[in-house]
Amino acid sequence: MKAAVSSMQESSQQDHEFLNDVLRGLAGDQKTLPCKYLYDELGSQLFEKICDVDDYYLTRTEAKxxxxYLPDIAEEVGPGALLVEPGAGNCEKVEGLLHLLKSPSGYYPIDISPEILYLAGQRIKKGLPHISIWPEVGDFTQAEVWDNLSNIESKKRVVFFPGSTIGNFEPDRAEQLLETFAANLRAGDGLLIGTDLVKDSVVLERAYHDSEHITEQFNKNLLQRINSELGGNFDLSSFSHRAFYQPLRQRVEMHLVSLRDQRVAIAGEQIVFLEGETIHTENSHKYKVSSFNTLLMKGGFKPVRHWTDSSESYAIHYAQAI
Structure with missing residues (x-):
């Protein structure tokens, strides 16, 4: 009974936080919505579909x-490692590495979607029954999801952060996130992280505005979440998906564009949209290897080595906590 009450209280708290973030973001001159809310259960499923689209090269290139280089990467991680994966999603990217690691201490996936985390944990446990798994539901930018790490014995901790997720954060927030990672590691512990590299804008924009329009569904799903979870009345057909590259900021921006003057009600609040006004939903920053090494050092890490594809369009970095 206490567990049920605790779960209800946690759900209520999350709904309250979601509502506050939405109303705060839509009150600004440039309307925004936090990109973390794109990844509910349906959003995560849509993102998996995006990763299979030809236009979206990131997942395919990172996988290559x-x-x-997986044997080299596993050797760099070393024996006895506890892998910690913030934003684990379906946990598919970690499985190959877990198979090759020597005597791993276990796996600590963190994700805001309990359903996807549970199913992924069951799948990994079936394929790797000797691996101990400690799933943690929550926002990996918040301190509390890291607390249980101190209860797990391990020779070494390695944060596994693939998928260029670091690119979703503004540079100052990316530095803060790296500092959060470093604060939960010990000197010599590792960080294995993927970054998309600066390249031709046509390739970049096509990746975020795919020909199958799945990214559009993914982006608009955030409005549907607000409708179903917060009592909003967004007309999804009155918004269009837009993605474009900002060369000076070296990032792709995703927006939802209002196609007409309109009012939207959310929890009794009226939000006014002018035709052409946008909601900025996500950024994806692109890096050069040198600039990302600088960011790593600012965040409390020493760059050790990196691996790239033949065209140097994407990189996987290994760094040590200082």
Missing amino acids: IFNQ
């Missing part, structure tokens, strides 16, 4: 790098 892992496939080519």
